[in-house]
Amino acid sequence: MEVLIDCYFDRLFSEMERSCLASRYKRRELVSYFTDVINSCAEAEDLDKQDVCERIILSALRYHNITMMENGSICLLGKFHNVLYVAVKLCYDWDIHNNTIVSRLLNDIFYCEKTFERLLVGAIFGTRVTHFLSGWKCDFDDREENIRALVYFLDHAISGQLEYRCEFSPIKRRFIDVTMESYGQVLPLRVAIQHGAPDILLIMLRYGASVESDKLAPSPIEMILTKLSEYEAQPGQEEVIYPEHLLMCLKLLLRTVTAAYIRTPDHIAAHSGIFSISLYEQYPNLANQNLIPPERSGICPAELRHLCRCRIREILHNNWALPHGIKKLQIPKSLRNYLDLLQD
Structure with a gap:
């Protein structure tokens, strides 16, 4: 059967135009066609x-690799590359458990694109605006399905312990921290914050997405605090009214850090030797309005329970056990939810 599927696959694709899979409806037609083939063969x-289904996905990977090798290890793009996204949809639709196959698929996508943004944009922005932002229409029906698909591939990336060498990064990055090329090499977590999407932000944080600052961008907490500091009380209002989605994003981020510190500019740090200051010192107005708990703003030490949460999550992350390893801990369910960032 394997040889027959390979030959059938090659003949099918040889008859297609190079640009035929650029359109989402064409990819969906092919997914539907292969679904009928799977049911009929079974x-x-x-x-x-x-x-x-696994055999068809392997044929797709084989087709992509052969055409690429024949071109000096350079992807020909067009149908030769977009066949990978037909495989992506088949993997999700049939809930393929074979981690080796799914890992190969993710590795091939990264080899050609150096990003996973096509798997991320639909979960962050939804399906309506992704074509205008990145020129790509999502293969999934709506934002909810995009999120479920992202979680599916996150689980496989963790099971396969996949890491990738990204441009401008001295270290290998995990799937959730691979930069989004069309968005200025920004981490997906930062894109989610810029969009103000606490639901997808929570998923990223649960899977251990980085909240650290780097040389190219401020930390996610600094990004939100900068946005919040721009709001002022309107005429007739006693207090500033902040957007709820930004407050929720800040609340979620504060669950992941022992305390919020603001990095000082490089030229100041070089002269003073002070590399960071407390959130309270930088944004006293926000701290005084009780937007940030005193245990996170630097007014008083963090609670022991929160410090334990941060340390346990760090160990689980290092051992590729976030978030599902939390369920294996012999602790009450309420503490599991606390460790999994589902509650304060």
Whole structure:
């Protein structure tokens, strides 16, 4: 059957135009076609449907790799590359459990694109605006399905312990921290914050997305605090009214750090030797309005329980055990939710 599927796959694609899979509806037509093939082969030869689906996905990977090798290890793009996103949809639709196959698919996507933004933009922004932002229409029906698909591939990336060498980064990055090329090499977490999407931000944080600052950008907490500091009380208002989605993003981020510190500019740090200051010193107005708990703003030390949460999550992250490893800990369910950032 494997040889037959490979030959059938090659003949099918040889008849297609190079640009035929650039359109989402064409990719969906091909996914629907392969779905019928899977059902028919499984019924005719009494095979497991997942096994047939895996064979088709392997044929897609084979086709992509052969055409790339014949071109000096450079991807030909067009249908030769977009076939990978047909495989992406098949993996998700049939809930393929074979981590080796899914890891190969993710590795091939990164080899050609150096990013996973096509798997991320639909979950962050939804399906309507992604075409205008990155010129790519998501293969999933709506934002909710995009989020479920992202979680599916996050789980496989963790199971496969996948890391990638990104441009401008001295260290390898995990799937959730691979930069988004069309957005100025920004981390996905920062894009989610800029968009003000606390639901996808929570998922990223649960899976251990980085909240540290770097030379190219401020930390996520600094980004939100800068936005909040720009708001002022309107005429007739006694207090400033802040957007709820920004406050929720800040609340979630504060669950991941022992205390919020603001990095001082490099030229000041070089002369003074002071590399960071407390949140309270930088944004006293925000701290005085009780937007930030005193245990996170530097007014008083963090609670022991929170310090333990940060340390346990760090260890779990280092061992590729976030977030599902939390369920294996012999602790009450309420503490599991606390460790998993689901509650304060």
